[in-house]
Amino acid sequence: MTLAAARAILPTLETAPADPEGDKAALERLAYWAVRYSPLVGIESVDTLFIDATGCAHLFGGEAAMLADIEARLARAGIQACMAMADTPGAAWALSRYRPRTLAPVGETVAALAGLPVKALRLDDASVLTLGRLGLKTIGSLSAIERPALARRFQGVPAKAVTALLERLDQATGRRHEPIDPLLPLPGWQVRQAFMEPVAHTEVMATAVRALIEDLCLILQEAGQGVRRLQLSAFRVDGTVATCAVGTSRPNRDAAHLMKLMAERLDDIDAGFGIDLLLLAARDSERLGPEQLGDRRVAEMRSVAELMDRLSARLGGGTVSRLRHRPGHLPERAQTLAPVGEDRLGWDQLPAGQAPRPLRLLMRPEPIEVLAEVPEGPPRSFRWRRALHRIARAEGPERIAPEWWLNPTDHTRDYYRVEDEEGVRFWLFRHGLYAVPGVRGAELPQPVWYLHGLFA
Secondary structure, eight states: OOHHHHHHHOTTOOOOOOOHHHHHHHHHHHHHHHTTTOSOEEEEETTEEEEOOTTTGGGGTSHHHHHHHHHHHHHHTTOOOOOOBOSSHHHHHHHHHHSTTOBOOTTOHHHHHTTSBGGGGOOOHHHHHHHHHTTOOBHHHHHTSOHHHHHHHTTTSOHHHHHHHHHHHHHHHTSSOOOOOOSSOOOSEEEEEEEEEEEOOHHHHHHHHHHHHHHHHHHHHHHTEEEEEEEEEEEETTSOEEEEEEEEEEEEOOHHHHHHHHHTTGGGOOOTTOEEEEEEEEEEEEEOOOOOTTOHHHHHHHHHHHHHHHHHHHHOTTSOEEEEEOOOSSGGGSEEEEETTOOOOOGGGSOTTOOOOOSEEEEEEEEEEEEEOTTTOOEEEEEETTEEEEEEEEEEEEEEOOOTTTOTTOOOEEEEEEEETTSOEEEEEEESOOOBTTTBOOSSSSOEEEEEEEOO
């Protein structure tokens, strides 16, 4: 009714502005909390959550005990909810609204829905009105009619409306599968630890997390998998959820290493008034076969990967990067930064026969003063950062043409690998070509020399 009509009936009526966005956010928080009962939780509408309890009810003492636990926890949080459990989402939706606290026996969904009004099928008002005119007021009377006879009764009704009606009926009775859109991606593996009494000490939580990681690693070992992203969810007694996650640069199921990573993030979890449940989920995993013990190369790769994992866990996501090859002629454009967990770095696509590159490449080539033979002789000495370097050996040039399709005003580069009298090796290049009579003109009136990198 309108607000004016409501106040005419009850002048002392208290009102408040609607907050759809706030309601949506509150429902999402409630859905995150419901993950404690099942990893598959979905938001169906503005006031409905679907929880797929398949294979989960036994953790709470059975389906009836699970429903009672959900209702009791919501009541303690001041939330009044109508709930039911059935074989299909559509049947659970109908029973929760028209017969709350119902636990429909397995395989008896049709019988449980028979006495409910057709509006329990989530139909629009026009379809409900049409069914009422035809004398079909309950789901039982509707499902008892054969499909051809039902189609004849709906002559003159748009085919789209008839199709929607039959789809809702089939979803509720189980003839057609109704998928649940999960709030979170389903984890490949998940382990849980419930506490008899809420815990608030980090030491107790760390002990429980260590046991969870060991259990998860055993499961991963049996499956031949390694974790790439591990997420810990801590459910507080006030209904809120705190999460932290760590990632690995390569598949890993070393419990000690994973515990070191998670220990870096446990301080981020505020226990509040206490935590009564921990969930540890392998959000991303990959195939990880057995490794040869004593292989030095494998050990070195594992050591480097674990170092990157520790740095990422301590400094935060996105702070540690790896170099990824990018096809390009210019050295400063031949690589880019990639996340530490990136696998396809592309270094196997380097051109065959490419000259050696320095271990350290400067962010920007730095100009230097060079004494060299003209027009294309190697450098004899150069001054960099006010220090004079006399060259004992030089190798080159390696000519790299400009990427004219990206920068038409760029010029040719001649790179030289040089070593000074103290044994330090540098990577220099001359930017621009001198004129060669009868061959080419000069690219610049006076070519410029740069230092671009240093060799190990």
